[in-house]
Amino acid sequence: MSGFLAIFNPGTLMLILIGVIIGIVFGAIPGLSGTMAVALCLPFTYSMNSVDSISMLLALYFGGVSGGLIASVLLRIPGTPGSVATIWDGGKMAENGQPHRALGIGITYSLIGNLFGVACMAFIAPQIASFARQFGPCEYAAVIFFALTLISSLSDGDMLKALISGCAGLLFAMVGVAPMDNVKRFTFGSANLNSGFALISMMIGFFAITEVISGAVDARKGNGKQAELSGRIKGLGFTLKEFVQQIPNTIIACVVGLGIGILPGIGASSANIIAYVTCKSASRHPERYGTGCMDGIIASEASNNACCGGTLIPLISLGIPGDACTAILLGGLMIHGVVPGPLMFQNNGDLINAMIGALMIASILIFVLQMGATKFFVKMLGLPKNILLSIVACLCVVGAFTNNSRIFDVYAILLFGGIGFAFRKLKIPAAPFMLGFVLENYFETYFRRAMATYAGDLTIFFRRPISAVFIIIGIVSMVWRLVSNARKARQPAATGKS
Amino acid sequence: MKKQARTDIIASAVAIVFGAAVYLMSGSIVIKRKGGDIGSAFMPQLVAGIMIGLGVLLLISTLVKMRKQPAADDTSEKKAGSMEWLPTLLSFVNLIVYVLIFKPVGFLISTFIYLMAQMLIMSPAKKPSSRQLALWALIALIADLAIFFLFTKAFSMPLPKGILG
Numbered sequence: 001m002s003g004f005l006a007i008f009n010p011g012t013l014m015l016i017l018i019g020v021i022i023g024i025v026f027g028a029i030p031g032l033s034g035t036m037a038v039a040l041c042l043p044f045t046y047s048m049n050s051v052d053s054i055s056m057l058l059a060l061y062f063g064g065v066s067g068g069l070i071a072s073v074l075l076r077i078p079g080t081p082g083s084v085a086t087i088w089d090g091g092k093m094a095e096n097g098q099p100h101r102a103l104g105i106g107i108t109y110s111l112i113g114n115l116f117g118v119a120c121m122a123f124i125a126p127q128i129a130s131f132a133r134q135f136g137p138c139e140y141a142a143v144i145f146f147a148l149t150l151i152s153s154l155s156d157g158d159m160l161k162a163l164i165s166g167c168a169g170l171l172f173a174m175v176g177v178a179p180m181d182n183v184k185r186f187t188f189g190s191a192n193l194n195s196g197f198a199l200i201s202m203m204i205g206f207f208a209i210t211e212v213i214s215g216a217v218d219a220r221k222g223n224g225k226q227a228e229l230s231g232r233i234k235g236l237g238f239t240l241k242e243f244v245q246q247i248p249n250t251i252i253a254c255v256v257g258l259g260i261g262i263l264p265g266i267g268a269s270s271a272n273i274i275a276y277v278t279c280k281s282a283s284r285h286p287e288r289y290g291t292g293c294m295d296g297i298i299a300s301e302a303s304n305n306a307c308c309g310g311t312l313i314p315l316i317s318l319g320i321p322g323d324a325c326t327a328i329l330l331g332g333l334m335i336h337g338v339v340p341g342p343l344m345f346q347n348n349g350d351l352i353n354a355m356i357g358a359l360m361i362a363s364i365l366i367f368v369l370q371m372g373a374t375k376f377f378v379k380m381l382g383l384p385k386n387i388l389l390s391i392v393a394c395l396c397v398v399g400a401f402t403n404n405s406r407i408f409d410v411y412a413i414l415l416f417g418g419i420g421f422a423f424r425k426l427k428i429p430a431a432p433f434m435l436g437f438v439l440e441n442y443f444e445t446y447f448r449r450a451m452a453t454y455a456g457d458l459t460i461f462f463r464r465p466i467s468a469v470f471i472i473i474g475i476v477s478m479v480w481r482l483v484s485n486a487r488k489a490r491q492p493a494a495t496g497k498s
Numbered sequence: 499m500k501k502q503a504r505t506d507i508i509a510s511a512v513a514i515v516f517g518a519a520v521y522l523m524s525g526s527i528v529i530k531r532k533g534g535d536i537g538s539a540f541m542p543q544l545v546a547g548i549m550i551g552l553g554v555l556l557l558i559s560t561l562v563k564m565r566k567q568p569a570a571d572d573t574s575e576k577k578a579g580s581m582e583w584l585p586t587l588l589s590f591v592n593l594i595v596y597v598l599i600f601k602p603v604g605f606l607i608s609t610f611i612y613l614m615a616q617m618l619i620m621s622p623a624k625k626p627s628s629r630q631l632a633l634w635a636l637i638a639l640i641a642d643l644a645i646f647f648l649f650t651k652a653f654s655m656p657l658p659k660g661i662l663g
Contacts, residue, residue, distance in 0.1 A: 032653075040653060160556045161506075164513045167549040171520055171542065178538035181530040185538055186523060209593065216585035216620050386620030387634070390613050391641050397597065398605070398645060402655040407601045414597055417590070426509040427502075444541050456534025 031399010034064015117309015
């Protein structure tokens with residue numbers, strides 16, 4: 001308890017506030033992320049005590065993930081890879097004239113996701129971590145296989161196009177050095193291609209550049225978004241009845257987000273899409289998804305924030321960082337002589353309590369700050385579209401460049417912008433491409449590791465219970481979706497004939 | 499229907515050609531198998547093969563649909579859409595130029611040029627007044643300097659200085 005109370009001093013609270021603000025700014029600017037914010041601010045924390053240091057770093061991390069929703073909702077450009085799925089309903093709701101409501105829902109469910117993740121970290125971290133320890137390469141590959149089968153749910157009616165899009169995403173992610181044997185693939189002798197395409201470049205190109213190019217026509221016509229800002233809301237943007245109705249959806253999103261977060265390596269960039277598709281599949285009204293419904297925003301925002309708490313569980317329980325950001329946090333802890341792992345609960349119990357307290361305060365501050373600034377955020381949409389989109393495009397180019405200080409990443413946004421624009425014109429959904437691109441490397445790594453470990457025996461995936469469950473669920477749900485899609489396709493034809 | 503069928507045929511053709519190209523290129527990937535490992539060429543070949551299959555399926559289903567539902571005339575749609583390509587094309591060209599001069603010319607100059615050009619391309623007014631142009635120039639300058647100092651000074655992230663360096 002003393003550790004929890006240690007954060008309640010003005011200095012620590014101020015550091016959490018600063019961390020949250022910087023994190024939100026980094027999250028809101030497309031191309032920048034919470035990871036960058038944590039990496040940049042890490043040197044400033046060297047001279048602080050361990051509680052102040054980790055409190056500020058955690059605030060930056062949570063702020064970065066939560067800030068991503070602002071650009072996703074208002075500009076239809078993901079602020080971070082973790083908020084891509086927010087575009088599909090949050091962006092649509094804003095486009096339909098309800099940006100306040102979209103932001104209100106997103107901000108509130110970010111808080112719920114954050115608190116859910118923190119609560120799990122506080123109460124069941126050791127138990128969850130011991131379950132996660134049962135995961136070997138087979139289980140990882142099976143979970144990712146299951147996530148890949150969800151691609152068929154991301155179609156806007158045309159499953160074949162969704163699957164083609166997913167395959168294209170997988171193939172583009174294969175560029176560079178292959179996992180396991182480090183063999184170069186599709187690099188054409190270019191050293192820049194050895195490390196493949198950066199996720200940030202793909203995301204900016206696919207969503208931001210496509211949006212700017214497509215928005216040029218609207219801007220010229222003068223029908224920018226400022227004409228659609230009539231819908232003002234009170235409170236959080238939703239009613240108590242809606243909140244109650246959304247409880248099952250929220251639970252699914254939080255659990256999926258937490259589950260993905262616990263598995264090291266996958267992270268919020270996949271969690272939001274996987275949770276979105278899972279919630280859509282479980283929904284009684286899947287047709288509402290993508291039209292600007294509350295369910296879709298909750299699925300994305302609750303999951304990506306719950307994922308943050310999830311990534312911290314293997315970090316503190318096992319000493320395994322879940323993603324790049326938690327790897328930097330691990331470094332931050334070790335600088336202060338704290339070694340995360342099973343003994344951390346015994347040796348540094350007070351620090352864990354302080355971390356939990358800092359995360360709770362940071363989550364509440366994020367909520368208050370974002371809610372307070374909603375009016376200001378929405379006012380930005382009132383800017384003439386030719387000015388707003390031009391500056392956004394410029395920020396995207398800068399974001400892509402500063403990711404690795406590599407001009408090649410900026411060229412890559414042009415490539416993905418062109419592909420994204422072609423996809424839009426050919427009515428091919430972008431979401432499966434994103435999912436395929438994000439998951440390919442993880443899937444191939446774990447699948448090949450499993451094959452190498454078990455001498456190429458494919459039956460191992462069915463002999464291990466956890467992997468068997470995920471593979472069977474994946475195959476069954478995919479077949480079920482293919483069949484129901486084929487039935488739906490036949491129905492209009494039959495109706496037409498009668 | 500005709501337009502939809504046309505886009506579907508293009509999509510299927512692109513999928514088949516792209517899949518076939520990747521499949522063929524995968525043949526030159528070095529194979530270094532150890533134990534039960536599948537090698538680095540397996541996954542690209544598998545996914546490319548699936549992509550070709552999906553492309554063929556899409557092509558067949560589109561052709562079947564076209565047979566069942568005779569094409570409607572959509573020349574009016576074509577006429578309306580033809581002029582909309584100009585700002586889109588100019589925006590993309592402007593972006594290409596920006597990206598190409600970003601490093602050699604430097605952030606400050608290239609961004610100012612890009613912002614001015616993009617604001618003009620997207621301008622609702624056919625002939626912006628000189629006052630409007632001056633306002634955009636001021637906005638471009640402020641945004642340019644603000645982004646530069648935010649990234650280089652506040653975030654300590656270097657941006658190309660180019661000819662000003």
